[in-house]
Amino acid sequence: MELFKGIICSVMECRKALLDRFIRYTAFDTMSDPSQDGKRRPTTEGQEKLLLSLCDELSSLGLDVYYGAEKVVMGTLDANGAEGAVAFMAHVDTADAVKGNGVKANVIESYDGSEIVLSGVSISPEKDTDLSRYIGSEIITSDGTTLLGSDDKAGVAIIMTALEYLVSHKEIRHPRIEVFFTPDEEIGAGVDEFPYERMKAKVCYTVDGEAEGEIETECFNAARVDIKISGDVCHLGSGRGKIHNAALAASAIAVSLPSSESPEATDGHFGYYTLDSIKGNMEKAELSILLRDFDMESLERRIEAVRRSVSAVEALHSVRTDVSVKVQYRNMKSVNDADPRAMDAIRRSAGKLGIDIKEKAIRGGTDGARLAEHGIASPNIYTGGHNLHSLTEWVALRAMESSLSLVLGIIKEYS
C-alpha cells in the first residue's frame, strides 16, 4: 500500500514531464494514409520521424531499442529483481477523418466549467458532460482547425513517462518491461508486421482507450465469408431448363441473411450478419458476408448458417459455389480470460489506487485483438481522450495521470 501511495505522489511530480511529452508528440505530422497501405510502411514520413525520435528517447532512458523492418519501435527495460515480462503498446499515427497535421495544442491551465471556444468550433459542457469532472485542472485541446491526437499520443506519453519513472526509481522491483510503438493503427495495419519473435511478454496492455476509468476487455469475433458462384448461360430464347443464373443465386443468398440480425438492427452484446459486397452477372457472381459475434461458438453457428444457405441456393438454382471463410480477428476476452493475471492486475491496482474502473466491450476490433490471435492477452487502458478523430477532441491531464498511475500499478502487480 505504501508503494502505491508513493506512485501517486511521484506521478504528480511527473505531471509536467507527461504534459510536455504529449505536447511535443502532437507537433509531429503523423496522419496515416490509407491510399499508401501495402505500398509503404509507415504510410507517411511524419510517422517515421516520430518513431525515430521515440527510439532516441528510449535509448536516452537506457532501454534496449529495436527498430527493424516491421517499423515497430520496441523498447526493453531489463527486469529489476522480479521474474517474468509485461508489455505495453500505443500507436503514433492519427486518423484522417479530419485534418490531423499542423496540430497546435492548446493548454487550458485551469478549466472554469464554461464552453471552450476554439477557432470555428466549440466544446460544450452540456454535451461533453465529462468536462465537469475536470473543473480547476488542465484540459488540452487543439486550436479547433485539426484533431488533437490524444489517440494515441497520450498513450505514447503515458508509457514513456512510466518508463522514465521506473528508470529514476531504481528501488522499485519490476519484471522485464517491453514497450511497442506502432504506425498505421488507424488504417488497420498497426500490427500487420510485428516483432513477435523478440517478444517475451504474454500480456500486452494497449494504452489506446478513451474516458478515464474505461477498460476495454472484449471485442467481436469477426469472420468474412467469400462466396463465388458459377452459373450456366445460353441464348435467353432457348434458356428453358438450361440457364442457371449466378447473379440471381447470389441475391437469394443475400436476402436469406436475417435482417433482424444486421448491424443496423443490433447493439450491445448482439452479433450480426451483413452483406459487405455483391457483384456479378448470369455466368459469374461473388458476394462477401461479414459475421460478428462476441461468442465464438455463436460465430461458428453463423458461419454454418451461411454455408447451409449457400448449399440450399446451390440446389435450388443448380449453380456451382465455392465458399471460403476467414476468421479476421477474435474476441480478446477468451485470451484475457485464459490468462486471468491480465485483468486481475488492472482490478487489483485500480482498487489500491482508488481508481473507479468500468469494463467495456467494443463492437469492433483492436490491435490487441490481433495480438490475442498469438495468445497474447491485451486489455485496452484509457488515456483520458474524448471526441477522438474530431476538431473538438480534448484530453484532461488528470485523466492521463490516472492512466499513468494505473500503468505503474499494473507493473507493481507483476513484481
Ligand SMILES: [Zn+2]
Ligand atoms: Zn487509437
